Amino acid sequence: MGNMTIGRLGRETSTKVETIRYYEKIGLLPEPRRTAANYRVYTDAHLNLLGFIRRARELGFSIDDIRDLLRLAAHGEAPCDDIDRIAAQHLETTEKKIALLMQLRRELRDTLESCKGGRVAECKVIVALSPEPRGGQTGA
């Protein structure tokens, strides 16, 4: 009762069919067995795994990160120091991204404030521009 085609698997995990085949090609998702007509047949195990992968991707883990996580998980009894390390590192870069995005949000809000009915010349986003890079031809 857990057998499904690639299309169904895609629908259940909000993943495009091409993406699933791509994950298989790069060895992230194990090859499923095939029907006589060479159609892939997926199980619930694939469903769970792909769900995990998609979730991790959404959260910004790289495919290499995920590979590491899966490799470590495959052991099953190892202490999860290594997983700790990956997660901690990811947490750190996440903190940085959040800080950067919060700064951006503030600047965007400021921009929208100051731009209201204003001119481009006053736009904070545009500040530091005025390029005209072929300016004076002060030769040597």
Added chain:
Amino acid sequence: MGNMTIGRLGRETSTKVETIRYYEKIGLLPEPRRTAANYRVYTDAHLNLLGFIRRARELGFSIDDIRDLLRLAAHGEAPCDDIDRIAAQHLETTEKKIALLMQLRRELRDTLESCKGGRVAECKVIVALSPEPRGGQTGA
């Protein structure tokens, strides 16, 4: 006094030389004049512009976004409704990213908590795994 080589420009803006040439190739950064030996010579205007570009990139604006911003800025007197639009749209996606990352941060913290001295099997990150996708061979 504002003339510099590509290497210097790169150092001043924390941009790799290749990236600068790439920006030129895709028409984002205007072509500078050249020395007799065909070396690029950049001005302060380039410095400002590239600074703006890099900052915008860091904040997550796509190159197409930046192109739009620059095009609008080139006008100089147009009302900045369009810039508003770009910024507002970016603000929206920024909010979403922040929310996602905050969720991630929480989950990473939980993970690090629960993983402390635990086993992979108990790792929250790893939950929903146990793949073993070639499980029972319940044929038809």
Added chain:
DNA sequence: TATAAACCCTGTAGCAACTATAGGGTCAAG
């Protein structure tokens, strides 16, 4: 039963935004 729509297959090329490499030429210092 035919036939069309909806699905599946492989393989390759394209996307963004760089980054790296190969195979050169130039310029400043010792």
Added chain:
DNA sequence: CTTGACCCTATAGTTGCTACAGGGTTTATA
């Protein structure tokens, strides 16, 4: 006058997909 740091072009590689092209299959329905 040579060494090393810099510059040049052009092309291929990276990550994580996505979109064809050019087929076969299965399913629903007339």
